[in-house]
Amino acid sequence: MKKEFVFVLLAFLTLGLVSCNSNDDAKGIVIDGIDLSDDVDCCSAEEALQVYKFLQTVKIVPELSTVVDNKYNVFAYTRTGTFHKGYNDIYFVATKRSSGNYVRNFEIKNVTPLMYMVKMNMSHSTPVSPVFDQFDDSRPALRHGWISFLMNTSDAGYWNLSYDVDVLGTSDKVSNVSIDVNALPEGQDWLKNFKLGDDTYFLSLVNADKFATGTNEISVYVSRKNNPITIPYGLADKTFTIEIDPRMPDMGNHTSPGNTTLTRQDDGSYKGVINLTMTGLWRIHLTVKDADGNVVAGGDDLKDGYSSLYWDVTL
Amino acid sequence: MILSILLLSTLGYSPSDSVASPARSIDEVVVVSARAEGAQRSPKGITASIDEHLSVFRNVNLVRRGAYAWEPVVNNMATERVSTTIDGMKIFYACTDKMDPVTSYVESANLQSISLNSGLNGNPQSTGNIGGSVDLKLRKAGFGNGFNAGASKGFETNGNVQVYEADAAWSGERFYVNGGLSYRRADNYKEGGGRVVDFSQFRKVNAFSNTGLRLSNGGVLEHTLIYDRASDVGYPALNMDVSKAEAVITSLSYRHTFSDSWLEAWDTKGYYNHITHIMDDTKRPDVEIHMDMPGKSSTAGLYSLLTASTDVHQLQLNYDLYYNRLFADMTMYPGGAAPMYMVTWPDVGTLNTGAALTDVVTLGRGQSLRLSAKVAQQWQKLNDEEGYHALRVFFPGMKDSYYQTTGRVAAQYAWESSKVRLTAGAGWGSRAPTVTEAYGYYLNNTFDQYDYIGNPRLKNESATEVNASVRWQPGGGLTLTADANAFLFSNYIIGQFERRLSAMTVGAEGVKVYGNLSHATIINTSVEADWQLSRSLRWHGRLTWASGRDDENDPLPLISPVAYRTGIDFSAGRWTAQVLVEGNGTQTHFGEKYGETRTDAYTVAGLNGQYHIPLKTSSLTLRAGVENLFDKRYTSYSDWRDIPQKGRNVYASLVWTL
């Protein structure tokens, strides 16, 4: 009886050790097309595995892929492999064509979306993240940035996108690739703007697609329209505060407690807390104040008593 | 104080050993019996609903939300403070709107008797029974009674109520089986004056079986099964109806009887029950937002009860354990827009285990002492992530699991002589908050039009009870009884205004969050007279008065106003007849603060009679009567949202017994 017990215990311990080993070291794992071994141009096998795992959660945007000097592939990814109106996260990787290995040192620059407005015969850009930089420390071979599209592709106009890429000193250019920007479904409106003096500001709601019932962090970028308008719009240099008042218009406009005002963070984003007590359509009414506390946008009382400046998010 | 109602079966077999022993019953109310003359009863007999049987109890009131599934209120305390068990089995309702008190999942034909322990002196299986504990005793054929069968048919003019019931039993020395089927239906009833109360219809089917096997060692194995299904149930006091309320209730028990020992019996029972409750608003006109609101409750448990007796002691030692899961959610469909979903009971798992001891001590010279005590521990876990995260919006520091300890201890002294019986008792007990009180989420209460949110930070509620009664029989067939009890609460749990929150339900007044009041008081008193004027004539009357006050000495809601009931019973040979007058005084102390409105006084009268026809090998019992004889339009304080009671109702029933 006792012997048996010891044996089983040993068996479990051994099993535990084996499984620990395989987790700690990515060496020897073979993934189709990618050789996950240490590479001086990239990173440790573990870091490469982390990139690989992350890329399983997003989808490639084929029209933005390019080949640099016949040596490197550059791929762009979004969550769905497509773009939609409002804020989109975009990720880039560069791989060696010979081994499939990721490349650590590469740059994505001058990301420029342009919408051509058919009737007006003019083009305009849209809010874009100031830089496309390293996504995080554990994945040095991954670049991240964002574009917040003002409009979706329609009869009124269509989008082109250009960017420059530099992989280990070799440069290339992707010029005017046609991209489709989809409309958001009914009940989703994640990008709003307001005018302050001669300037137009854009409020891009970053993480609306991740909201769930309960307490959520809410993250926003405030961008300013550029002059000329064909240059991507950078972050606003002015600092604001954004008060939120989430309501359910389909249910008597009830609200939730404990929501906090969005304030500017060191990384340039605005963050606060939003509480969503159930699923359905939430209309997040906004009051934007300048650094002195003056209301500069929204905060007005319409007939139903809520700000006319709002995002719509449907859970 | 222990009361019990006997629902003598239509079968001829003798009551099983599940009936509370008379030694422990201070008062016994017989409901259905041709033989028990002079006893109080539900005049409708077996075709009466469980609710009508319960209304026979002196300290039971019933909250009506329609014609079906009334909520028993004991000593002016409702479900939260009352334990309801079926043969000692725990069962928990599945509707966040209290449409389905667990008494709605049984039929009269399932039961032998209903026993009620007033206050903290509860039956061994009960927990949280500050107001009292109700045990519905199942009707088992028992051994050695041969073959029996019965059938009955009831009819009522108001609402076109139809009741059909049939049962049969085969009872040998080693094996018994009995079972039956019931069907009950009603259309909308008419209030006094003749106006139809829309959405007061219901249908209910019920089937049950009980099986017993005596093993060679003398032990008895018993199995019970109840299937109950109500459909198309209207709730005129609420905004929704019920399309389906279904229960399966089953148990397996083993009873060992000791011979030649001070130990009497050892009962161990394992049980399981499951309730599905589906609400429906599709038949209502002008529904702003259609909603789906299903709920489910399942409970598995066991108890083990050891009984022993000596010349002095009658001991009951009980251990019980149960695990209950409660889940409810709500989906709202605003026309065209995205559905809105929330979890209203976050799949709460409750594991509760307790040990109880009761002892009836015979002290001699007519004196006795009844003692009871119980300690219970409870673990709760919120299994639904979404519901948990939603609640955390309101209680950011809350956890997903909780632990509570509750207990009760009570003693009652009785002294009895040939003419006088005196009792005096005291007790202390606590209860854990219910799932609704602790974790309910935006539950709209149509009583005060507030949305209620549970509070996981609630403290246990506790109460000290004192009670006393005196019964005097001066002779000449006269019995006078006076009875009083008082409950002094600490941390009384009730919904409290939370003006910072906005109501979710369209049209709601606001939001209340359950909270603890530092103290509250509930007092119940009654006086009764019973006068057997002659062998065939008896007069009886009863007057009750109650008071409920919160920590600011304001009236609590749903406390009965002065109520009275008097009647004359006549019996001669195969005939019995009764004239009954009952009513309430004006509810002057109503819980205005809690959204309650004043209810006016009323008096109603009724007549009923019974005729017994013995046949060769069987017998027939014919009952007939009129309720609300003068077709008065009235509502009582416990009629939810003041829905009117039934107008004049003529009923008749025929019971055949083999």
Ligand SMILES: [Cu+2]
């Ligand atoms: Cu319900």
